[in-house]
Amino acid sequence: MSSTSENVDDRLSMLPEDILSRILSLMPTKYAVGTSVLSKRWRYTWTSVTNLDFDYTRRSPNMITLKFVDGxxxxFTKFVDRVLKFCKTSHLNSFRLHISSSGVSQSSILNWIDNAVRLNVRELDVCVIQSxxxxxxxxxxxxxxxxxxPSDCDLKRWEFPSTIYLPCLKTLDIFLCDNPLAIQGCCPVLESLSLNVSCYVEQDFILNIPTLKxxxxxxISIYDDDNRKIILRLPKLEYLFVDGELCSLFEMEDVSSLVEASISCSACSFDFMWxxxxxxxxGVQKLTIANFRFTSPLPIFPNMKQLELNGTWESGQITQFLESCPELKILCIDSVDVAERVFKKQKPEESKLIPACMLTNLTSIKISKCWGDTCDIEFLEYMLGNAQVLKSVTIFALENLLIEDDPWFCAQVLKFPRASPHCEIRFRSWKLPQSQESEYSDISEYSDKSEYSDSDEAEAL
Incomplete structure (x- = not known):
């Protein structure tokens, strides 16, 4: 055993310095520095690491980063100072600094970030209590x-200087910033931008970044005034996500490149603005919507291929979306509301009332949270009986609906007539949280006991 251990140790120590530093860079900084006690050979190997990760927070103890308790x-300050003092890399790949304690001085934090810049850092992630x-x-x-x-509940906003120029910046995420528009024209290759704006402005919010994708x-909170607008001049934009309390109209100039969009509506927002x-x-090809309750007719989405409806949706709203997306191929729904039931089996002479996508394009349906109630049954019977090119229906049903001794729900769904002879039905389970709160848990992992398909039909019946 001793000989084997020595050989392994020798073999590892004989690796080139750049390989060793790359290996240590993949480790949490705390453990990378800890290798200095292994031998003289390893004493300063860690000083060449290219990733530094310092975490002084009260987050989950499972996080494999450097952590310290209160007091x-x-x-913590001495440790970070020591690491940066001895770090001899000329190019730092990433620097992560998360601190939730006000006991760490602001001067130290400023000095650490400045040191990361001097080490030619490429990726910088800062979450601290300061502005x-x-x-x-x-x-x-x-x-x-x-x-x-900003760390935890710190409401201070980041302050940007008047002089900004970041020639290589491609991704920028800012949470709580006083002057987010200061970056315009200062990042010539910026491709991805996330803004969490919690400020009130008295003029139009104009975002003009030609390179943004x-x-x-x-x-976003803006004065309740119809004269205020959010104007996007982003000719290369491919993905858009909007969430929050919207009190202003959007103007999007030249969004022909937009492929995917996601919107989540706050209860305080005005429906007509959404x-x-x-x-x-x-013109988008993929759309994700959450918490949206519309009263006006939907526009036609001629290019829509995939639609995701997060949250609980009334059956009438689902029907409107199907009618508005003639090219729809994939439909994903969280759950169907029991408040309204409009799904009915269509008679042959009424086939013209079936949404066009169900006759020619819709091939995949997924329901994330199925309760097995009447509305779910009616929805599934309607879709299976009228979607003529459907290939797969995946149903994540409440766990007790898939009990092996009494799979009544599966048996009932598998008996429904199918307009598509190639349609396969798959059942999976999802669980309520142990606390039995009204908030539902995410989908559980697949398991053989809760998985059914057409091949199981005989057993299920």
Missing amino acids: NEEK ELPLSLFTCKTLTDLRLE RLNLLC ADILNKLR
Whole structure:
């Protein structure tokens, strides 16, 4: 055993320095530094790591990052100071700094970020209790990814200087920023932008970034005034996500490149404004919608291939979407509401009332949370009986509906007539949380005991 251990140790120690530093860079910083006690050979190997991760938070203890408990701010500060003092890499790939304690001085945080910039950092992730940032950060020539987030419940906003130029920045995530528009024209290759804007403005919010491909707008609050607008001048935009309390109309100039969009509506928002956004998104191929309750007719989406409806949806709303998406191929629904029942089996002479997508394009349906009630049964019977090119229906049913001794739900669904002879039905289970709260848990993992398909039909009956 001793000889084998020595051989393994020798073999590892004989690896080239750049290989060893790459291996240590994949480890949490705490453990990478800990290798210095192994032998003289390893004493300073960690100083060449290219990824640094410092975490002083109260988050889950399962996180495999450097952590300290309350009262150890001084120990944490000394550790970070020591690592940065001895770090000899000339190009830092990533630097992550998450601190939820106000006991760590702001001067130390500023110094650490400044050191990361001096080490030519490429990816910087900062989550701390403060609003000030070193000026060197905003002129960093190597930075490609930047994420700024206030820690925990800190409501301070990031302050940007008047001089900003980040020539290599491609991804920018900002949470709570006083002047988010200051970045315009300062990041010539920016492709992805996430803004969490929690400020009130008295003028139009104009975003003009010619290179941008992905945009996430979160929690935008603007004065309740119809004269205020959110104007997007993003000719290369491919993905758009909008969420929050919207009190202003959208204007999107030249969105012909837009492929995918996702909108989630706050209860405080005006329905007609979200309907206006939908009207601007007519050309997308994939659309995800959550918490949307519309009263006006939906626009036609001539290019829509995939639709995801998150949350609980009334059957009448689902029908409207089907009628508005003639090219729809994939439909994903969280759950169907029991409040309204409009799904009926169509007679041959009424086939013209069936949405066009169900006759020619719809091939896949997924229901994430099926309760097995009357509305679910009617919806499934309607879709199976009228979708003529359907290939697969995946149903994540409440666990007790798939009990092996009494699979009544599966048996009933498998007996429904199918308009498509090639349609396969798959059953999976999802579980309520142990607390039995009204919030439902995510889909559980597949298991043989709760999985049924057409091949199981004989046994199920």
